[in-house]
Amino acid sequence: MSIQLASADWWALFAQFLSLSLLAVGGAISTAPDMHRYLVTQQHWLSEAQFSSSIALAQAAPGPNVLFIALFGWQVGLNAASSSGLPIWASALLGVSLTMLGTLLPSTILTYSVARWGHRNRERRVVRAFKQGMAPLVIGILLATGVILATNQGISTDHWPLWLLAAVSALLVWCTRVHLLWLLGAGAVLGGLGWV
Amino acid sequence: MTWPPATSAFVPCCVRPAPDGTDNPAMSASTPPQTDLTPSGGSSPRPESLAALFWSFTGLALQGFGGVLAIVQRELVERRRWLTAEQFVEDWAVAQVLPGPNVVNLSLMLGDRFFGLRGALVAMAGILTFPLLLVLLLATLYASVQALPLAQGALRGMGAVAAGLITASGLKLWPALKQNVLGTLVIIGSIAITIVAIAWLRLPLAWVLLGLGGLTCAWAYRRLGRVTADRGAA
Numbered sequence: 381m382s383i384q385l386a387s388a389d390w391w392a393l394f395a396q397f398l399s400l401s402l403l404a405v406g407g408a409i410s411t412a413p414d415m416h417r418y419l420v421t422q423q424h425w426l427s428e429a430q431f432s433s434s435i436a437l438a439q440a441a442p443g444p445n446v447l448f449i450a451l452f453g454w455q456v457g458l459n460a461a462s463s464s465g466l467p468i469w470a471s472a473l474l475g476v477s478l479t480m481l482g483t484l485l486p487s488t489i490l491t492y493s494v495a496r497w498g499h500r501n502r503e504r505r506v507v508r509a510f511k512q513g514m515a516p517l518v519i520g521i522l523l524a525t526g527v528i529l530a531t532n533q534g535i536s537t538d539h540w541p542l543w544l545l546a547a548v549s550a551l552l553v554w555c556t557r558v559h560l561l562w563l564l565g566a567g568a569v570l571g572g573l574g575w576v
Numbered sequence: 577m578t579w580p581p582a583t584s585a586f587v588p589c590c591v592r593p594a595p596d597g598t599d600n601p602a603m604s605a606s607t608p609p610q611t612d613l614t615p616s617g618g619s620s621p622r623p624e625s626l627a628a629l630f631w632s633f634t635g636l637a638l639q640g641f642g643g644v645l646a647i648v649q650r651e652l653v654e655r656r657r658w659l660t661a662e663q664f665v666e667d668w669a670v671a672q673v674l675p676g677p678n679v680v681n682l683s684l685m686l687g688d689r690f691f692g693l694r695g696a697l698v699a700m701a702g703i704l705t706f707p708l709l710l711v712l713l714l715a716t717l718y719a720s721v722q723a724l725p726l727a728q729g730a731l732r733g734m735g736a737v738a739a740g741l742i743t744a745s746g747l748k749l750w751p752a753l754k755q756n757v758l759g760t761l762v763i764i765g766s767i768a769i770t771i772v773a774i775a776w777l778r779l780p781l782a783w784v785l786l787g788l789g790g791l792t793c794a795w796a797y798r799r800l801g802r803v804t805a806d807r808g809a810a
Contacts (some may be wrong), residue, residue, distance in 0.1 A: 401675060401783045404751045405789075408677040409742060413774050429728075432730035432735050433718070439613045441714050442638045443707025450708055451715055458719075476593035476712070487676025488684060493589070495670055495685045502670075503802050511673050512756050513793030516763045517785065518672060519753070520756070522746030527775040529739035535621025541735045549740025554685060563737050571733020572726045 381427050383458040390478060393425075393456065397449070397482030404487060405514060407444040409435075410521040413528050419452060432453045433533050442565050446483065455478030526550065541576040621657050622690055626698045629690060631658070632703030633683055638710075648682065659686070679703060757799040758792060766792050 385393075392546045394419055400411040412435065426434075434455055438448035459477025461468040501507050530546040534540050549563050570576045623629040636651055651656045659667070662738025669682035680700055721727040753763055769788055773779045 400642040404675045405785060410780060417778060431732050436731050436735035436738050437714055437718060438711055440734050441711040442639060442680045444677050444703060446680060447707055447711045451711060454712060454715055491674045491676050491681045491684055494674055498670055502787060503798060509793050509797035509800050513796035514673055514789055515753055515756055516766040518768050518790050519746045519749050519773060520767040522769045523743055524774035526743030528738045531737060545736040546739040549737045553741055553744035560741060564734050567733035567737030571729035574679060574682040574729050576733050576736060
């Protein structure tokens with residue numbers, strides 16, 4: 381997949397991630413639906429497969445899940461490399477820097493200052509109201525993200541084995557202490573064999 | 577109390593002993609609440625240097641498959657004892673509610689408490705640097721095999737599992753709502769509205785957070801006032 385990115389588009393990419401940063405309540409993954417809308421549906425900078433493989437790779441690798449955002453930037457940079465006049469690696473790293481800086485800068489500054497204030501004022505009514513009021517939304521967003529990821533191959537009922545796999549893994553993680561790596565490995569084997 | 581051994585902030589759904597009716601085992605420990613919540617206070621262990629801070633967060637990040645939170649709890653609370661379980665639960669709640677990646681927020685807050693701003697940046701660098709290099713390496717390796725149906729299938733299968741992991745992380749937070757002042761009806765209603773709005777109607781997150789979130793926060797504020805007033809009257 382090859383795309384054209386003018387410098388205004390690189391800024392737009394940065395601005396998009398900047399603006400989503402402060403909306404990432406409940407973790408960076410909760411902005412995934414919005415990123416999907418922007419990167420795949422609206423701008424066509426990422427293909428559907430690139431979008432979901434970025435998330436799956438970041439989940440499979442150790443470390444914070446936020447790194448799926450670095451992979452979005454990496455992939456957009458690779459897609460744009462032929463048109464940007466930059467070497468492939470430089471274009472990809474530019475993508476990583478813009479998406480990661482955009483995502484982390486506002487939330488980091490806010491967290492740093494608010495966490496100090498909130499820690500001192502955690503008994504205040506307004507702090508407790510915010511925590512408690514946002515709690516169900518945090519859970520709803522996580523569940524919605526699970527639904528979107530499970531159905532991103534399309535919502536034809538042909539995909540029932542994928543949905544079953546997603547549902548079974550959710551149950552196993554919820555109710556047992558099975559190591560996540562086993563589940564991801566099992567998913568890779570089932571997918572590699574063409575069963576899901 | 578030896579239960580739970582590993583992931584006390586996240587409790588599994590099915591069998592969750594709650595002998596005294598509290599929803600959080602860490603909170604129900606019999607030790608009185610500490611007044612000094614800074615880990616540097618008293619004799620509690622702390623990282624001896626910025627380098628130690630960096631490498632321990634790097635270690636945490638590289639052990640955390642499918643999310644780092646469970647590892648943070650096991651390593652920092654149970655092994656190194658840089659934090660008590662109570663402090664961990666409270667910090668995690670703040671890291672969760674504030675925007676940004678939870679684990680990055682948590683490392684930022686802890687680093688700040690040990691070494692100020694420098695500590696915050698070092699802890700954040702620790703949790704991000706090596707995992708970032710690793711994930712880029714993995715993406716490059718995957719790119720060279722992605723034309724193979726085997727690789728595509730494997731990643732599709734892993735994607736479905738990842739969808740399950742994220743769903744489960746939402747389900748695991750359910751017990752944290754037990755003492756929420758919103759009330760069961762409002763909680764279930766707002767979860768359902770959030771799912772429909774985002775997964776089905778595909779509304780922008782901002783609308784949901786500002787619109788529905790504004791309403792639930794205002795409702796919580798009102799209810800908290802009533803709880804306080806009741807307590808005052810009693």
